[in-house]
Amino acid sequence: MAMPDAGYINPRAYGGGRPIDDALWAVNFVLFEGKMRGLFSLLFGASMALVVDGARANGEEGASVHYRRMFWLLLFGLAHHILIWANDILFHYAVIGAVAYLFLRLSNQVLRRWAVGLLVASIALHFLMAAGMHATVAQGTAPAATTAQRQAAEQVLRSSEGPGTPGIADHLKTYRSNYRTIVKERSDDVRSEIVFFLVFLGPETLGLMILGILLLRNGFLTGKWPDDRLRPVARWGYLLGIPPSIALAVWQWSLDFSALPVFTSFIAWAEPFRYAIILAHAAFAVLVFRRFAGTALAARIAAVGRAAFTNYLGTSLLMTTLFYGYGLGLYGHVGRAEVYLFIFGVWILMLLWSKPWLDRFRYGPLEWLWRSLARGSLQPMRRAAA
Structure with missing residues (x-):
């Protein structure tokens, strides 16, 4: 949201150059890039199963509730992409979530096979793509x-998102301009972006959603696994994922972030290690939250999660207004390291508002709207007085 997309992949393309910028790029590459999206996909699959099970327990038709939710999520995602931010993931999740429903009745053993098969297929697809690019060059x-x-x-x-990437100047000009110009740019690109996400990320997203269903059912995500079973998952996930990821980061740095190695590391070479780190992060999170359950900070973080939809779209509204031309116009003017001040500020804002709101209301504002639209009637919002 703060600078051209090429800078996210390659610090030499935009927003880099200082040692602190390169170091923060490396930390993001090793620990966070793709891993947060992966955790989101896991939890989306798990929450989908919870909603369907809850609907059936209340005497509702699970499929009907689910597909109404996905329909409205798809519309939210389309509006988000065109009107607010071009890197929306909600449309993609709505489409893949519609497919993921077909796996809910499968046994855990079959779910495991599908999850592993789809993730292996994703790795193979991206490896072939990256190898083809290197062979062509x-x-x-x-x-x-x-x-x-x-x-x-x-x-x-030219397409490898490196220094001198075509279109950066046009991108800066567009997103430093007025709202109408920016909306037109996103509207023109929406079809290609949707297709790209479905083809490029579809197998991974579906595989991780299925894995989320499995991890919910077998007790991993619900805290039923004991610590001595979770610790090896975290330990081995980090051991298998972090050292190779560090090696890849060092390799890219040693090449002064040459465009093709950086781009293919981003789309392919880091992928197998990313899945190991995703599982390790999930296990570590369960361990940490179990350890600190009942603390004030844990309660506030849990509230942020319960209002995740509102926090997601609210972040887009806030940050695009700060950075785009119709707001404060900071787009492309803030360095990579300085962007983290905005990130930490938004984290604090989420922690401050979410719990007080949910102490008074059953849902976040957009959670309530989504639930009401999916159910076809206004849902009770305010909590009963104690």
Whole structure:
């Protein structure tokens, strides 16, 4: 939200250059990039199962409730993409969530096979894509390369989100301009963005949603696993995921963030290790929250999660207003390290408002709206007085 997308992938493309910028890029690459989205996908699958089970327990038709929720989520996502922020994930989750429902009645053993199979398929897809890009560049830069091969290599390098990425100047001009121009840009790109997300991330998202259903059912996410069963998951996940990820980060840094290695590490080479870290993060989170259950901070973090939809869209509204041209116009003017001041500020804001609101109301504002639309009637909002 603060700078062109190319800078998220490659600090040399935008927003980097200082040692602190590169260090923060490395921390993000190793510990957070893709891992937070992965945890979101896990929890989306788990919450989907909870909602369907809850609907059935209340005598409602689970499929009807689920697909109404996905329909409205799809519309929210489309509006979010066009009107607020171009990197929306809600439309994608609504489509994949509609497919994930078909897996709810499967046994845990079958769910495990599907989850592993889809994640392996995602790795294979991205590895083939990355290997093809490297092969194209190798052919196009060889002494005997034909004109067509050289042009193909140039096209790959131009699309690799590195320094000099085409369109950065246009991107800056657009997002520093007025609201109408920005909406038109997002509207023109919405179809290609949707297709890209479904093709590029679809197998991973579905695999992780199915894994979330499994981890809910087997007690992992509900705290039923004892500590001595969770600790090895966290330990081995970090041991298998973090050292190779650090090695990849060092490799990219040693090449001064050459465009193609950075881009293919982002889309492919880091992926297997990302899944190990996602599971480790999930196990670590359960251990930590069990240890600190009942504390004031844990209660506030839990409230942030219960109002996740409102916090998600609220963050988009706040940050795009701060950075885009129709707001404070900070887009592209804030360095990578300085952006974290805004991030921590939003974290604090979420922690401050979510719990007091939920002490008085059953749902966050957008959670209530989504639930009411999916149920076809206004849901009770205010909590009964104690």
